[in-house]
Each structure stands twice: as structure tokens, then as C-alpha cells.
Amino acid sequence: MKFSLILKFSLTVMDNYQKQPLKLYIQDIFRAKRTEDNKYVYELFNIKFKNVMIHGVITSLYNTTNKSSNFEISDPTGCVQVYYDSTKNNSNIFDDTIKDLLKSFAAVSRSGDDNAPTMAALLNSIENKYKNPIDFEEGSHVSVVGDIFVDDFRNARMVSAYQCRTTSVERDIVWLEELSYLYEKYYLKNIK
Structure with a gap:
């Protein structure tokens, strides 16, 4: 009986937060407060x-x-350390899936299907991401989704990423405009 009450309480506490990632400026990773519940x-x-x-x-x-x-x-607001492990990514492709894709493409290309060049380009992109999950370097623009965590060794907040995608400078400009809108219309109005 006691265990079920504890489990029910912990599930209620865990359900009391936004499920989608909160879009933030980097500085706000350090401004966020840990909840007492979790x-x-x-x-x-x-x-x-x-x-x-x-x-x-x-x-x-x-x-x-x-x-x-x-x-x-x-x-423009700051910087944060990120740890990214591509094996934790929800969009990982299994070896068997790659083999099935290659077999399917071979069958389509042998049949003379007009879509074969498009399928080849898509397959090539999937295969490149499969073989090179870390496809960014210094200077790359990236989008990161992950959890905030505290590195106890350095007592510093970091992000443990489970999704990391390269973007472009144009996408970052759109992102900053999107954040400006979110902060003005939603986030800052929430604290009044």
C-alpha cells in the first residue's frame, strides 16, 4: 500500500511539467531553477x-x-558545454534497416523506376548520417535538444544532448526571431 502511494505521488510529480523541449536562449539554462520535487x-x-x-x-x-x-x-546570450552521445538519439537506424533499404533500392533501380535518382539521393543522405553521426565541426551551426544537468566534478550546468543537427546561419536568424516572439508573447507574460 505504501509503495503504491509513493509511486502515485512520484508519477504525479513527473507529469507536472511541459513534455516538449522548451526553446531557450543559452543564458536561461543558467537562470532556470531546479524544482524541489525533482x-x-x-x-x-x-x-x-x-x-x-x-x-x-x-x-x-x-x-x-x-x-x-x-x-x-x-x-548571442552566452555559451554552454554539451555532451552528445549519438547512440542515445531516438532517430538511430539499425543495421538491419540499412540492409533492407539497400535491398529495396537495388530492386527499384533494376526495375528502371523514374524515382530511382531521388531515392538514391535520400538513401545516400541516410547512409552518410548512419556512418557519420558526428557530422559537425567548430564553426558549425547546430540545433541541440537535451536535458540540463549539473556536472558534479566542475559544479557547472551542461546539456546532455540526445539530438544534435547541423543547421545554417539563415536558420539561426529565423531561430532568434522565433525566440524573440516566444519571449515577448508567452514567456515574459507568464511571470507577471
């Missing part, structure tokens, strides 16, 4: 959240393997 849930603008989405430029890249990397991302 050390993995933060609060900012009277919004409780677990995941964040940030955009910026990679200013430093280190400890990179073919599956993971540490890097620093900067936007």
Missing part, C-alpha cells in the same frame, strides 16, 4: 520543463569519437 525538472517563467532546445555555433569541439562528442555552443 532534480531533473527545472522552472523558468513559471513553466516547469525537463528538456531544452537551443541553437548556436560550435566554438569548441573535444573528446570526439565516431559516436560521441563534447562541445561548446554559443549564441
Whole structure:
């Protein structure tokens, strides 16, 4: 009986936050307050959240393997350290899936289908991302989705990314305009 009450309470606490990543300027990762209920849930603008989405430029890249990397991302408001492990990404493709895609493409290309060049381009893109999940470098514009966590060794806030995609300077300009709108129309009105 006691265990079920504890479980029910913890599930209620865990359900009391925004499920989608909260789009933020980097400076607000450091302004967010940890909730008392759960050390993995933060609060900012009277919004409780677990995941964040940030955009910026990679200013430093280190400890990179073919599956993971540490890097620093900067936007006009600040910078934050990010750890990205591509094996934790929800959009990973399994080996069997790649084999099935190659077989399907071979069958389509042999049949003389007019869509074969388009399918080849798509397959090539999927295969490149599969073989090179860390496809960014210093100076790359990236979009990062992940969780805020505190590195106990350095006592610093970081982002543990589960999705990291390269973007462009044009996309970052649109992102900054989008954030400006969100802050003005929603976030800042929430704290009044």
C-alpha cells in the first residue's frame, strides 16, 4: 500500500511539467531553477520543463569519437558545454534497416523506376548520417535538444544532448526571431 502511494505521488510529480523541449536562449539554462520535487525538472517563467532546445555555433569541439562528442555552443546570450552521445538519439537506424533499404533500392533501380535518382539521393543522405553521426565541426551551426544537468566534478550546468543537427546561419536568424516572439508573447507574460 505504501509503495503504491509513493509511486502515485512520484508519477504525479513527473507529469507536472511541459513534455516538449522548451526553446531557450543559452543564458536561461543558467537562470532556470531546479524544482524541489525533482532534480531533473527545472522552472523558468513559471513553466516547469525537463528538456531544452537551443541553437548556436560550435566554438569548441573535444573528446570526439565516431559516436560521441563534447562541445561548446554559443549564441548571442552566452555559451554552454554539451555532451552528445549519438547512440542515445531516438532517430538511430539499425543495421538491419540499412540492409533492407539497400535491398529495396537495388530492386527499384533494376526495375528502371523514374524515382530511382531521388531515392538514391535520400538513401545516400541516410547512409552518410548512419556512418557519420558526428557530422559537425567548430564553426558549425547546430540545433541541440537535451536535458540540463549539473556536472558534479566542475559544479557547472551542461546539456546532455540526445539530438544534435547541423543547421545554417539563415536558420539561426529565423531561430532568434522565433525566440524573440516566444519571449515577448508567452514567456515574459507568464511571470507577471
